[in-house]
Amino acid sequence: MRVKIFVLAYSLLLSGVAFAVPGGGFKKVVSKNATNTFNPEEIKEELTFDYIHIHSFGGGKQSCLYCHKTDSPSKKDVKRVSGELVCYECHREVYKRIDSHLYHHKNIKNCIMCHDPHQSDNIAKLKGDGITACMRCHASNKAGYCVHPQGEKHLDPRNGQPVTCISCHFTMGTDYKYLLKKNGESALCYQCHSPKRYK
Amino acid sequence: MRISALIILFSMVFSFGAVAENLNFRWYMSLKKDKRENFMRQPVFVAFSGNGKKAYVVDAKGKLFSYTTDYGTPGAAFFAGTVLKKPISMARIAPSKISVVNREGKEIAIVNLKTKKIERIKLPFIPGVFYFKDSLFYILDRSSGDIVVLNAKFKEVKRYLHGERDGFIDFKIKGDKILALSPIKKEVVLFSLDSVKPEKVVKLDADRAKLLIPVSFDVDGEGFIFICDNVAGNVKVFYPEGGFKTVIFEKGQKKGELYYPRYIAFDKHDKLWIVEEGNGRVEVFDRERKNEKGN
Numbered sequence: 001m002r003v004k005i006f007v008l009a010y011s012l013l014l015s016g017v018a019f020a021v022p023g024g025g026f027k028k029v030v031s032k033n034a035t036n037t038f039n040p041e042e043i044k045e046e047l048t049f050d051y052i053h054i055h056s057f058g059g060g061k062q063s064c065l066y067c068h069k070t071d072s073p074s075k076k077d078v079k080r081v082s083g084e085l086v087c088y089e090c091h092r093e094v095y096k097r098i099d100s101h102l103y104h105h106k107n108i109k110n111c112i113m114c115h116d117p118h119q120s121d122n123i124a125k126l127k128g129d130g131i132t133a134c135m136r137c138h139a140s141n142k143a144g145y146c147v148h149p150q151g152e153k154h155l156d157p158r159n160g161q162p163v164t165c166i167s168c169h170f171t172m173g174t175d176y177k178y179l180l181k182k183n184g185e186s187a188l189c190y191q192c193h194s195p196k197r198y199k
Numbered sequence: 200m201r202i203s204a205l206i207i208l209f210s211m212v213f214s215f216g217a218v219a220e221n222l223n224f225r226w227y228m229s230l231k232k233d234k235r236e237n238f239m240r241q242p243v244f245v246a247f248s249g250n251g252k253k254a255y256v257v258d259a260k261g262k263l264f265s266y267t268t269d270y271g272t273p274g275a276a277f278f279a280g281t282v283l284k285k286p287i288s289m290a291r292i293a294p295s296k297i298s299v300v301n302r303e304g305k306e307i308a309i310v311n312l313k314t315k316k317i318e319r320i321k322l323p324f325i326p327g328v329f330y331f332k333d334s335l336f337y338i339l340d341r342s343s344g345d346i347v348v349l350n351a352k353f354k355e356v357k358r359y360l361h362g363e364r365d366g367f368i369d370f371k372i373k374g375d376k377i378l379a380l381s382p383i384k385k386e387v388v389l390f391s392l393d394s395v396k397p398e399k400v401v402k403l404d405a406d407r408a409k410l411l412i413p414v415s416f417d418v419d420g421e422g423f424i425f426i427c428d429n430v431a432g433n434v435k436v437f438y439p440e441g442g443f444k445t446v447i448f449e450k451g452q453k454k455g456e457l458y459y460p461r462y463i464a465f466d467k468h469d470k471l472w473i474v475e476e477g478n479g480r481v482e483v484f485d486r487e488r489k490n491e492k493g494n
Contacts, residue, residue: 049325049342050303052243052259052285056382057325058344058366066364090365090383093411094430121259121285123241123459123476124430158452159478160231160238167452172430191453 029128029136042136051119067117087111094172101173108172130164138165157192222423222436224447224484226455227470230256230266231480234273239264239479243461244288244328251467255297256474256481257286263299268466271483282308282317290331300326300338307336307353320353328462330372332392337377339367346370346379359395361388369415371464380416380426387416387424387441404443408435415462420469427463427473432456434463434473452478 029042057063067086069077079086088095088109098104107113114133115125126133131150146165154163168188169179182188231239244257247268256264261283265274277283277297284303292298295313300306305325309318324347327339335356336349344366348357361367365383376398377390385405389398401424403410408426413435415427422439432450434457437443448457459477466472471484 050285050305052241052287052302054302054325054341056344056366056368057342058361058364058383060343063342091412093405093409097409097411097431155238156452158454159458159480161240161479 029132045116045119047118049119052121053123053125054119055117055125084109085111087117098173102175103177103179104173105171105179114171130162130166134165220421221486221488222445222447223487224471225487227483227485228271229454229480229482230254230264230271230273231478232273233262233264233276235276237276239481241476242474242479242481243476245462245464245472245474245481246288246290246330247464247466248291254466254472254481255289255291257289257299259285259287259302259476261286263289263297268468268470277310279310282310287326288328290329292331298329298331298336300329302326307338328369330370332372337370337372339370341366346377357395359390362397368413369462371417373418378416378418380413382413385410385413387418401437401439401441403437403441408437408443408446410435415460415464417463417465417471419465425463425465425471427460429459429461432458432460432477434460434471448473448484455482455484457482 059066064073065071067079068074069079081089084095095109098108111117114127116127117125120126122129122133128136148163148168150163150165152162155161156163156167168181170181171179174181176183176188178184180188182191239256239258239262240260241258242256242264243259246255246257247253248255252268253274254266254268256266258264261278261280263277263283263286265276266272267274283299284301286299287302289297289299292309295311297310297312299308299310301308302325304319305322307320307322307326307329309320311317322338324343325341327341329336329338331337334351336353338347338349340347344361346359346367347355348359350356359377359379361379361381365381367379367388368382370377370379372392375392377392379388379390380386381388385403387401387403389401390396391398403424403426409431410426411428411430413426414429417425419425423444424437424439424441426435426437428435433446433448435443436445436447448455450457452458457473457475457478459475460473461476462474464472469486473482473484475482
């Protein structure tokens with residue numbers, strides 16, 4: 001009996017680790033393959049700045065000191081401004097907009113939870129594409145349960161791009177429940193599922 | 200006689216004013232596929248041919264698309280995987296030569312389309328957008344934030360400095376002037392091509408405009424400054440002296456809406472081209488004319 005309890009407690013602890021928001025270091029998130037987006041893989045990345053999007057600089061190597069306190073930058077020496085991450089210093093308007101909405105993602109002001117502050121190949125410098133960025137956390141908890149077809153084989157009729165989580169949700173702040181972009185009772189679905197959609 | 204002349208003069212001045220402030224844009228066309236019906240994935244840049252008849256769209260996933268600027272008819276596409284490695288900007292530097300800036304490897308690749316010969320030049324900095332004018336390469340150095348000018352042998356001949364702290368994120372060459380955008384200070388800096396000293400700095404009224412993440416800009420014939428706001432999914436228009444004028448377009452995925460727009464540019468016909476990374480397309484907008492049917 002004791003062994004069973006121990007095994008149960010241990011497995012719960014481990015699953016707790018899986019639920020936690022990945023925080024350590026900067027990692028690129030990729031799907032193992034195009035059809036298995038629910039099991040993303042995190043690859044530790046090196047700072048090469050060979051990516052489509054890189055953070056703006058302005059002082060060459062000295063630019064690190066905009067956000068880090070020391071010459072040997074690490075995640076432990078990131079500056080804080082007015083109690084927020086250093087991002088606040090230049091992106092105040094983004095913070096203001098977040099506050100102006102009814103709903104937003106949990107821990108929304110911990111920007112580096114979803115965005116890579118250095119380099120990324122994804123829009124908005126997300127750590128993964130529109131699916132894997134969310135699946136890092138939501139693949140293993142109930143909030144990520146989704147029945148809508150997604151991925152490369154399901155194209156959004158509005159723009160011809162693959163349907164992803166961010167086709168319907170916007171984590172940075174909306175006025176609709178579940179971080180939906182529009183009213184989930186009709187307006188949101190009608191964007192694609194109405195015969196009038198092209199009008 | 201004098202009164203009628205005055206009326207004509209007044210109406211002319213008035214009508215000029217109406218044209219000058221015509222910021223009513225209407226959707227003109229969407230470009231999202233090549234002629235084999237393959238979709239763009241992550242367009243980030245658009246360039247125009249010298250005569251303004253062709254547009255070249257750079258897809259950072261490794262493809263260059265070409266279209267006619269009048270009806271958006273797709274032309275040849277270029278997608279040699281060995282040449283294009285996260286391309287972020289390009290220019291046609293000769294009738295049979297294109298030049299592409301690859302972010303991966305931090306290089307310029309010069310492709311001779313006739314001979315298929317490829318020349319690669321490693322750059323000592325992180326390259327951004329670039330333009331080709333009078334045999335010179337004007338490249339944005341994303342590590343220092345300055346605009347670097349390289350000659351035909353790729354030696355640095357000039358550098359337009361951004362000043363303190365935040366570097367430029369985009370620039371445009373208009374005639375003999377260079378205009379550059381500082382995203383954090385929210386300024387547009389004007390240089391003359393032959394001098395690296397700033398001629399004028401236009402401070403944008405960013406607080407009133409609620410400018411979130413400015414990533415690109417252009418200036419129209421009347422001097423209005425159009426700033427592409429990436430996160431807000433719209434374009435903010437400022438007076439030539441920096442005062443906030445209005446916001447055009449809305450965030451979204453439908454036709455005419457913008458989702459993470461990355462780059463904007465006016466073509467020779469005064470159409471506004473908006474490269475939308477989020478929607479994987481290029482939206483082209485035309486100005487509404489007063490004398491058109493239905494207006």
